[in-house]
Amino acid sequence: MSSAVAEGHKSKVKSQKPRIFDFRLWTLHFLRPRIACGVYHTSYAEDMALRTTPSSRLRLTVIVLAAVLFPFVASDYAVGEANRLGIAIIGAIGLNILVGFTGQISIAQGAFMAIGGYTTAIMTVTLGLPFWLSLPTAGLMTALIGAAFGTPSLRLKGLYLLIATLAAQVIVEWLILHMVWLTKGSSGIYGIKPPALGPLVFADRREFYFLTLAFVGLSVLFAANLFRTRIGRAFVAIRDHDIAASVIGVDLFRYKLLAFAVSSFYVGIAGALQAHDRLIVSPEYFNIGVSIEYLGMIIIGGLGTINGAIFGAAFIRLLPAALSILTAAIGLPNMNVGVLQQAVFGLAIVGFLVLEPHGLAKIWRDVKDYFRLWPFSY
């Protein structure tokens, strides 16, 4: 093939002599990307797989192995942070299903997490029911209430929907504070027991880690598959243009409510897990700041991608630790880390939206693309 190209050139450009050994072409030949651009699927099962290339399968294996081995090498503090990160990932994927994939803006994340957390708290502490029952109930309860608050989405769009969900957040917060007979008001419900599934008790952080990890795995798998189904495609069609979607036969009412329900189910599970992680639920864990934090996660990570939700959750959850290490290293011990963290959080949101609106997921994709053709990226 190389000689044919050289022949073709020769007839037109006389000054260039034909070369039998073109060093650059041979280099290209040896360095040709063997992994990414030569994958041939010979069965439907291969073609439908979630991971279609050997390199992405390898990455996934490495990540799963690292995640499983992590608690055996990490410190107690790090495992605790990892648990909170896992919970945030579940919540962020849930929010991204609604905001990033279906295009329905919601600022009621904190309220929905509260419903999940309080459901499991009331069921396990007040009623003495087991965890395996309270967790799915928390998810379903949140899905139900989320769908109820999603009903305005049929008439309201964009800004006005955002305000309606803001109203949901304010109303739920108020109810939690004032339905003292059910929620214990501002003091919250404490004494939540560690989760137990039959003989398996997830009492300390390392044990809880594996529970969280299992739920993160299930969440990612379900979400990744959801957008390969009819329902997921309908969600994306609604995001891209809802009137156009309804013209091609997407039942807007049904699918918008379904999006609210699925998303809220995730968020409810995250809220319930958080309740069992902290062993207490009280209103300040579920205020509007939480909603904004989760919106920040999916913006920074990347709207409408699953790994974006993971990246964003990691960015936000690891930010405080990173900043306190950084300020200590620079030598600003009297710096107020909380304020600095807020400032960086705000700047990160603005910065990502202005400079990289598709978030960390896009950066990750760019890096992969760069190395796929490295070192000849043209």
Place this chain on the structure above:
Amino acid sequence: MSQDLVLFLQLVVSGVAIGGIYALVALGFVLIYKSTDVLNMAQGEILMIGAYVSYSLIVDYSIPFLPALLLTLGFSVLLGLAVERAALRPLIGQPIISVIMVTIGLSIFLRAVVIAIWGTQYQRYPSPIQDTVVNIGPIPIAEVYVWSLVISLLLVGALSVGFRFTRVGIAMRAVADDQQAALSVGISVRRVFAMAWIISAVVSAMGGILLANIQGVGIGLSAIGLKALPVSIVGGLDSIPGAIIGGVVIGILENLSAGYLDSPLGGGVREVAPYVFLVIILLIKPYGLFGKERIERV
């Protein structure tokens, strides 16, 4: 007059008075939304910065009130310009979630800056307005509220006239109506956007100074942003008279619900009543009471 009627009137009158301040803040939302289609969630923080800057000028640099006010308004012009230029202009044409989130990010950042500079302690504002109480019939009302109502009415009047009769105002309405058409007749859309942010920041600073007269200078001032949001939505996000009517309606509603429902429901009704009302209004009239309906086409 019977005791019940006096109580009722008292609640209504002080509701109208608070409504004046809400209207002023809601005006800031409406001004920006009307011409740029952006809901500025950082309105409360811009207002708070206005209050803090004027406070600093008066207390730390001992400048008399009126020059300090002018300097503050000048500063607000710069702040509005800077925000528009740095954060909002790059996002023209981006989806609505990005635009909202950028203003939320701004609000978080600005609040952190304020805490870093001025701390979190509440300060008394060196008020030029006396603490006197004016009596309207049998109903007493603090002078500050009267001032805020008068000032917001004046501003609404001035802005309405400005939108109708000045060149800039007409350009802003044209941009709000159709950006492409406005561009094609030679209006600079960018300048109009900058103008909207400047006017809104100046109006907010005035609101901030008035509010600081009432409750002091503190980080809690920014919460008025979230309180005035239902006001602007109820009135309709693109209606200037809607802002003032919404403000008065919400002010009265808050006071009446707090006065009559607080004891049976266990307090705090003032916080939640506007939002319940908001949801009901949105379900009946999705664009608020006076907002312009938008017809969408594929």
